Structure formats: structure tokens, C-alpha cells
Amino acid sequence: IDSRTGRDLERIISTLANKNEEIQNFIDTLNHTLKGVQANSSNVIAELDEEFDGLYAILDEMKESMTNSIKQEQAHKSQELQNQLSQCSNALENSEELLEFAARSLDIKDPEEFSKAARQIKDRVTMASAFRISLKPKVSDNMTHLMVDFSQERQMLQALKFLPVPKAPEIDPVECLVADNAVTIVWRMPEEDNKIDHFVLEYRKTNFDGLPRVKDETCWELIDYIKGTEYTLSGLKFDSKYMNLRVRACNKAVAGEYSDPVTLETKALVFNLDNTSSHLNLKVEDSYVEWDPTGGKELLTLRSRTSVSSRSPSIRGSRDRFTGESYTVLGDTAIESGQHYWEVRAQKDCKSYSVGVAYKNLGKFDQLGKTNTSWCIHVNNWLQTTFAAKHNNKAKALDMTVPDRIGVYCDFDGGQLSFYNASSKQLLYTFKTKFTQPLLPGFMVWCGGLALSTGLQVPSAVKMLQKSENGLSGSASSLTNVTQ
Secondary structure, three states: OOOHHHHHHHHHHHHHHHHHOOOHHHHHHHHHHHHHHHHHHHHHHHHHHHHHHHHHHHHHHHHHHHHHOOOOOOOHHHHHHHHHHHHHHHHHHHHHHHHHHHHHHHOOOHHHHHHHHHHHHHHHHHOOOOOOOOOOOOOOOOOOOOOOOHHHHHHHHOOOOOOOOOOOOOOOOOOOOEEOOEEEEEEOOOOOOOOOOEEEEEEEEEOOOOOOOOOOOOOEEEEEEEOEEEEEEOOOOOEEEEEEEEEEEEEOOOOOOOOOOEEEEEEOOOEEEEOOOOOOEEEEOOEEEEEEHHHHHHHHHOOOOOOHOOOOOOOOOOOOOOOOOOOOOEOOOOOOOOOOEEEEEEEEOOEEEEEEEEEEEOOOOOOOOOOOEEEEEEEEEEOOOEEEEEEEEEEEEEEOOOOOEEEEEEEEEEEOOOEEEOOOOOOEEEEOOOOOOEEEEEEEOOOEEEEEEEEEEOOOOHHHHHHOOOOOOOHHHHHHOOOO
């Protein structure tokens, strides 16, 4: 009873702990959202100020321009009237002077002088400007042609309102495709919106199955200005179990809410090379190994200076180093189930290399393919090129061109190990057996280097070939008839 009660209590504690974590995650989300509301409100007020300042600037500019037009018209009319006024004043002055002279002439008694004065007056009247000037104003004082009516514009301004926000798109998980290290995401709008200019896609890798979390998550990566309603992310390294994706629609001024995020599985085998147990003549980085004839001496000197006790036996690479002619390095991650794929590219001048898998207990003097616990294909470019599949110290010659890149497909549960031309996906060779222990990817290199690519999905073409090949008899049986 006590043990059952204990188990029940453990279950309750586990449930509570999970619920607490869920609530804490939701609290983090709420706090994050609250900060977002405050920050976004400030942003849109600043943008509104900017828009209105722009509108005011246009109105001020227009007002100044139209005021200048009125002032120019006023100046033109004033100048015309001033000119006319000046002409009329001069004419009047001359005319008054002539009138006065004529009046004085009436008092002349001498007939000859009177006659001379009369002729003079007549000539001056004929020439007088008073009789030649127009007595009509050249311009009117009317300025009504420069009046404005802004009633329509006022209505338009009063109709100003916030631009309608596009609805959140809906991602269609059924249409989404994860294949060949690419993710194609497809979405649709809940209703037609002809104001949408483009879409924004955001994605991030995660190891959590479910809704995105605020804590412990990488930042969203963004793809902007997508014109269609689907997008393919390619060239990805599938080094996380899942990918969160979300989309939003944008018109010319505003972005809508994000779609509900979807989580797609993007799991693939990721491993590095284990440099703690590699042969001393191999220079090993995470995904690159190179044969170095001087490496052994240098590393042995270095190790003799380092206390042996400083290396804990519990670390992952605590097995003995490969030695002798086994220029071997293993991967640092065991395969215990599932279907996996990785690729290897050899340097052009690499003299000899092997690519395959081995059980963890491969001996430190053992070479890949020369034991019943390892399987590989081997390339030898020394003198003449040989290409062969090897297992249990037997070899099967492969009559085909050695590819630049070799793809390795391992189906642990199905007991199958296949090698492919990674570019054309041509099948090179298949081993069929029952794997009874965890497998480690294995690599041998002599006089050259190998570059490794992991985090790759099983390519679609390989899946198709596997399906068709599984209907045929296995090709591993032929290996038992050929000795090396």
C-alpha cells in the first residue's frame, strides 16, 4: 500500500510540477505581452505624430504658396493702379495750368496778342494728355478668383481613421512539407483582402513540442516581403527536433497579427567526430578529419606532460585510442534506433579512406570492414583506384565511378546500411543484417582528409529507392563469396 501511495504521490507531484511550469511559462508570456503593449503603444503614437506632422507640413506649405499667389496679385494690381493714378495726376495738373492760362487770355485787349494766345491754347489742348488718357481703371479690385472652398478636403480629413489591420493568416499544416532539409510552409487568408502588400514569415528551431515559449528559446528569424502564400526554407541544418513557424500579413502601413504558430518536426541525426579516441595521426575537428603523419609524435609528447589521472574515465571518449594502422575516428553519438543519413566528402588527393559504421566495441587495432562488427565502403587511390564494400574481412568490388560525395543511410531497426552517390542518389551498395548493438558512424583516412555533413534528413530520393529495393533480395549475401 505504501509503495502504491508513494507512486500516486510521485505522479501527483509530477503533474503539479508540470502544471506549475506551464503556469510560469504563461506568466512569462503575459509579462512579455504587457511590455509589448506598452512599447507598441509608444511606437504607434510616435508614428501618428510623424504622420500628422507630415500633414501639417503639407498644409503649411500649401498655405504659404497660396498666400504668395494672393500677394503677387495684390502687388500687380496695386502697381497698375499706381501707374494709372500717377498718369491722371500729371494730366490733371497740366490741364489745370492750361485752364488758368486760358482764363487769363480772356483779359488780353490787344487783338494780335489775343489771337496768338488763342492759337497757343488750341495747340496745347490738341496735345494735352488729359484728352488721351483712359478714365477707366485698368484692373478691378475683385479678388474672388483667389478664394478657396475646402469643404471636400475637410470631409476627407474628418474621415481619417486607423487603417484596417489585416486578419491573421491561417497556416495549413496538411499542406506544409518537411523534406530534403527544406520546410515548405503554406497559408491562406481567412477572408479576401486586396489591400495586402506582402507577408512576413518567422521561424525558429526548438526542442520543445508545442507552443513557442518566452524563456529558453532562440530568437525568431525573419523572411520579409513574401508576395505569395507559400514559402520554402531550404539549406537548413536539422539540428533541433522541431521548428516553430508563424506568418503575418502586411499592407502598405500596418502589419496584422501573427497566425497561430505551427510546430513541425525537423529531427535529424547530428554528431561530431570524437577526437578523444581517434588515432594519434589524425587531426580531428568537429566535422573534419585529416591524416597528419607528424601528429602522433606531437600528441604523445603532449600527453606525457599531462597527468593521466586528469582524464576522467566517465567522459564519452574514454575508450582506448585507435592505433597501429587503424587510422580511424568514430562519431560521438550512438545510433540505437530509427533511420538516419549523413554525407562525407573526401579531398581530391586523398589516397585511401573508408566510410561506414561500427559497434562501440571495435578494437583499437581493428580496421573498418575487417571485423564482423564493422561495415564500410572503402576507396583506395594508391597506384590505381579500387572501390569496394567491406565487412568481416571480405570485400565486394564495386564497378562504378567513385562519387565526390558519399551518402550513408542507416536503418537500424530494418537492419540495413546503404551507400549512395550523394549528388545523383545512385545506390552504390547495401548491407543487410540484424544490428544487435548500438552503432557509431566510423571513418578511416590515410594521406588526405574527409569533411562530414550531419543534421541531414533522409533524402526523398533515398526513401523511394529504399522502398523499391526492399522489394528485391539483399545484396549483402554476395559479400560472403568474395574474399579480400
